[in-house]
Amino acid sequence: MDDTYLKDLRAKGFRLTPQRLAILRILEANGGHLTPLQIYQQAVQQIPGLTEATVYRNLTFLAEQGMVLAAHVGSGQLVYEIAGHDHHHLICRICGQSCEVEHSLLQDLIQRFYEQTGFQVDTPHVTFFGLCPGCQGK
Amino acid sequence: MDDTYLKDLRAKGFRLTPQRLAILRILEANGGHLTPLQIYQQAVQQIPGLTEATVYRNLTFLAEQGMVLAAHVGSGQLVYEIAGHDHHHLICRICGQSCEVEHSLLQDLIQRFYEQTGFQVDTPHVTFFGLCPGCQGK
């Protein structure tokens, strides 16, 4: 797994530094989405001296390389997660609980968008808001 | 139209100040989404002395009152638009051009979300990214 990262990056002339590896491992372990700050706080424990600037730079970099995915969740915070499987999120407006849904569910909708507008939608990650089962009882 | 705003707010004990009216008119005139800064820049011409703080406060306030709608568009910027008709946006990743689609198109999808996860999705505004007809030729 790390070897894949390593080869990917080297092929393009970039490096797999301990900082980048730590960020990727944290995102892998977590599975869900984390803010840059959350990532930094975990990573700095493994890499003393690590700075937030480096985390930001690497998240941007890794997103460009397609290794991580950036997504907007409510509240204007940009969050990141490991790339790999295409999916989307449902987030509860009240308790914040989130839930993944398969990309295939959107296929029909995307087709209809194309028919009606000519737009070829390929969002890697959409966030929908609503109420989770637990919060529906007002 | 302004009368509706006026009555809505007074009924709750709030005021329709010139600042609020200017913001609403700008959003009405524009139709699409604007950033707080864009709104401020237009509004300050009508209301010299207006501050950005007031624009932020009023956008938050008007969103709470359901008179404007906040939406996240790419790049972490929160944007606002006039409330009224439920719709969603397709935005071109390359040229930024945007396009509205009816809320009804999402009905099926939302139903499927409910069946599969129990979530009651009611997002007033979703943004999808992709390629517009013009930018599809790479």
Place this chain on the structure above:
DNA sequence: ATAAATGCAAATAGTTTGCATGCCC
């Protein structure tokens, strides 16, 4: 060796808050 990446510090952008004043009902 050398280009890429890091750490540090400072700058920037976006947004929020405290407080005294002003203004609408």
Place this chain on the structure above:
DNA sequence: GGGCATGCAAACTATTTGCATTTAT
């Protein structure tokens, strides 16, 4: 008059950038 709202300034948070140094290959 009393509370809602504004302007001003300062505080804050999130993010970006310049530059000298370090490090991976």
